Amino acid sequence: MTPEAPDRTITFLLSDIARLVRQHFAEGLNDAGLGLTLGEARTLAFVRRLPGRRQSVIAEYLGVEPMTLVGFLDKLEKAGLVVRETDPDDRRAKRITATPAAAPAIARLDALVAQIRDTAVSGLSESEVEQAVRLLETLQENLSGGADRAPDAGEGDA
Amino acid sequence: MTPEAPDRTITFLLSDIARLVRQHFAEGLNDAGLGLTLGEARTLAFVRRLPGRRQSVIAEYLGVEPMTLVGFLDKLEKAGLVVRETDPDDRRAKRITATPAAAPAIARLDALVAQIRDTAVSGLSESEVEQAVRLLETLQENLSGGADRAPDAGEGDA
């Protein structure tokens, strides 16, 4: 469509795509009537998979500051989708769990995530998709490692 | 082997990476003392490549609403990096050009973009990088193509 194609560097490409993903997400979450935002959805997705984690752990995993997570959890908790429970071993800490009431939301969320993925990778073969995921994981590791945070080891690639 | 690895779907992966890119960018732009944000940088990069375009064209290319672009251009213009010139053929329209004064900023910007890319793709071979770009372009097209927004076919609750 564009006879002229400025700057298709991977750098800008990535932020372009991100904007698109966010747009699809916002729209989908809206349609689904979940009342969730992307950040909240990501949080819920994590909690569902790894229940009972501390906020600091979740924040680190999500790659955001603890304070950023607080807002997401406030919203999720208010919506009755997760609970914060004081860790008996450390009263400062709270362990986060998804409530049973979150199940439908999670299901819709999964569907939405899958739908967006399907849209994104349409036309690609299974193996291409896998390769894409692998590449993206590499990019992610490269960008997160070294500078900001380096959560768990992963593997030693430098 | 990471016993715990929540949701590595391509969907979340993309937004993860986006955040990382933005962080690197913000940091780099800061270090460079450019006083530019990512959005402004993307705008400048476009203008440099395709000078004299109308705002509507730039906005469409960047995938943002015209109003979003206005803010970026305001900032760039105030910084003396671009100028808005009324199109003699259509006094409503304005054509955007980078000023000579923008050259150093652009050079630094290029360097930063390249640096982020190098960080992101470190450990990948040339061909892998090329493939990554191709894959990302496909994702981008899939996500933007068909509908910049939702098709909303028939629904129209508006």
Added chain:
DNA sequence: ATAGGTAATAAGGCCCTCTTACTATATGAA
């Protein structure tokens, strides 16, 4: 108990992006 660290949080701020008006200007009738 006391200093120092840590988990979550309150407050405040920047950036990205959109929607909804509104102002000029352009264009095609009437």
Added chain:
DNA sequence: TTCATATAGTAAGAGGGCCTTATTACCTAT
């Protein structure tokens, strides 16, 4: 010419994602 309508850019306002800097509770070791 004059009017209706469409288009280019913009002002105003809002929601979301993130962050930094304190604060408050609580843990730990001295």
